[in-house]
Amino acid sequence: MPSNDGVPGARSYRVLIIGGSYAGLSTALTLVDLSRDHLIGSPKALACEKFASDSWTRFQDIPGLRSSGINFIRGSVSSVDFAAKTAHIDETDTKAKRNESYDYLVVGSGLRRNFPTVPQSQVxxxxxxxxxxxxxxxxxxxxxxxxxxxxxxxxxxxxxxxxxxxxxxxxxxxxxxxxxxxxxxxxxxxxxxxxxxxxxxxxxxxxxxxxxxxxxxxxxxxxxxxxxxxxxxxxxxxxxxxxxxxSIPTSTYLPSDALNEDGYVKIHPSLQLSGPIPNAESHYCVGDLAAWPGIKRCGGAMHMGHFAGHNLYEHLMAECAGSKPDVKNLNPFPNxxxxxxxxxxxxxxxxxxxxxxxxxxxxxxxxxxxxxxxxxxxxxxxxxxx
Structure with missing residues (x-):
């Protein structure tokens, strides 16, 4: 993402977000908004062809994501090296393997659910x-x-x-x-x-x-x-x-030290990872994959994405300016x-x-x-x- 003009020590940062659903998109949109100084209907979609056609939205058709600073990779992450800050990705279309380096990582790949709870198609x-x-x-x-x-x-x-x-x-x-x-x-x-x-x-x-x-x-x-x-x-x-x-957590690509016994990612209220891992302050988890109390809902996922985007931005701006980040802490979700x-x-x-x-x-x-x-x-x- 681009740095903000007028900030001492500002530079460009690479933020990798794994998962493009409610939590991941909320994080991305929050970061885009700040850097500029800014699957609900699945049962119906799978039972109605017309609604299915209307509900399939491409990332490039979302106005808030039309930014030169955002790139999309369609694929699956096979592993993440927290120490090296590198994600190993298997691309879906080209079948190529790539190593993607990052400054900050946001994990939001969610849970694996079967048909007909969610569609299984990828295009x-x-x-x-x-x-x-x-x-x-x-x-x-x-x-x-x-x-x-x-x-x-x-x-x-x-x-x-x-x-x-x-x-x-x-x-x-x-x-x-x-x-x-x-x-x-x-x-x-x-x-x-x-x-x-x-x-x-x-x-x-x-x-x-x-x-x-x-x-x-x-x-x-x-x-x-x-x-x-x-x-x-x-x-x-x-x-x-x-x-x-x-529902099964999609966390198999993450080191075990980041996970609890059920495969959910351990986090602090700041959304940063809480396990004994390298560079924990540069890694966030949002959405259903996070070990956080409360009913897992799309509203909560978007809320987590907003907080993660805000906190991540505060940390990178504090790094540039040598100041203290103004971090928002997430409260337990009410039922x-x-x-x-x-x-x-x-x-x-x-x-x-x-x-x-x-x-x-x-x-x-x-x-x-x-x-x-x-x-x-x-x-x-x-x-x-x-």
Whole structure:
């Protein structure tokens, strides 16, 4: 990134950001703003070809990223040498291996999630084809669709499918007696989510685990699925969508000293790495990959990116000027959440408790799941500001 004019000892710095989602982009945009003196709708995108086309945004189409100081590398990082400040990268397009040196590193590669929680395609054409095939599978399923897993992803997925295909039978199965059972949220929030699912026409089966899934052929040669529940009940469905896959940290390229026992990156409130590593003050972690308390959400990831960008900039300017950086420390995230459940949103914050309704849907997600640049959801973002 370019240095600021008029700063004694100013020079150009190389900042490498690993990961181009909410946290990584927030960090980059914050740095661009300061140096100039400035995957929410996945369930819907995978079920609707038109929305999929609209939701695939290229980096060069984001106005804030059109800067001569920003370069994009499409590839995967195989390892990072903290002492040498070098990242080893395998480029996707050329298959070449490159060593990328840096002055500061921001790690924001997030967690690995399976389909259909997130798309698996890496280029736009493949993504559109993936969404089209998935939508056709849903439409052609005569025996209905079963979503297994009643967490945030499963709830939004089931509701979105029912809105997009109102004549299709959609069933949500969850092993616990209440939805969103793994989240530290009150019962009245989960109950409101369940009632919104019923309103939109989703059938729910709670307190039952799927113990067996068997493919069988119908008399006309079609393949369907027979699900056996823990209480012995059997269901037949044309399509099973799993929303219970465990998210896996993408931190295998980092030295083990930087990670906790679960593979998350240990950080200080400044977002700098806290493990016993060389040049720890020059390394940051943001987003879902960071070992930080609270529900992992895109709003929190963007908030972390903003703080990391600010603190990184303060450190490099202090290095130039020989001054002390004005560092912002991140507070633990309060347990807040906002879900799109059909045409309504349901949210919970410590100050306002449970809220729901169509107006809240517009406030939180706009008309297109927050995809348009004109819509910036505020209510849940405000409550995490320090």
């Amino acid at each position: 736009r054409a493949d993504f559109i084809a993936e969404a089209k095939s998935h939508a056709e599978d849903i439409q052609n399923s005569r025996e209905g669709v079963v979503v297994v897993g009643g967490g945030a992803v499963g709830v939004e997925m089931a509701a979105e499918l029912k809105v997009l295909y109102p004549d299709q039978k959609i069933t949500l199965i969850h092993s616990r007696n209440r939805l969103l059972s793994s989240e530290p949220l009150p019962d009245d929030f989960a109950e409101r989510v369940e009632s919104c699912l019923r309103e939109v026409g989703v059938d729910t089966i709670l307190g039952q685990r799927v113990v067996d899934t068997t493919a069988v052929n119908t008399e006309d040669g079609r393949r369907v699925w027979r699900l056996t529940l823990a209480d012995g009940r059997e269901l037949t469905t044309g399509l099973v969508l799993s929303a219970i896959s465990r 807040v959440i906002g879900l799109a459940v059909g045409k309504k949103a349901v949210s919970w914050t410590p100050d306002e408790g449970t809220r729901h309704g169509e107006e809240l849907m517009t406030s939180l997600f706009g008309e297109d799941m927050g995809n348009s640049s004109e819509h910036i959801p505020r209510p849940l973002a405000d409550c995490i500001e320090s």
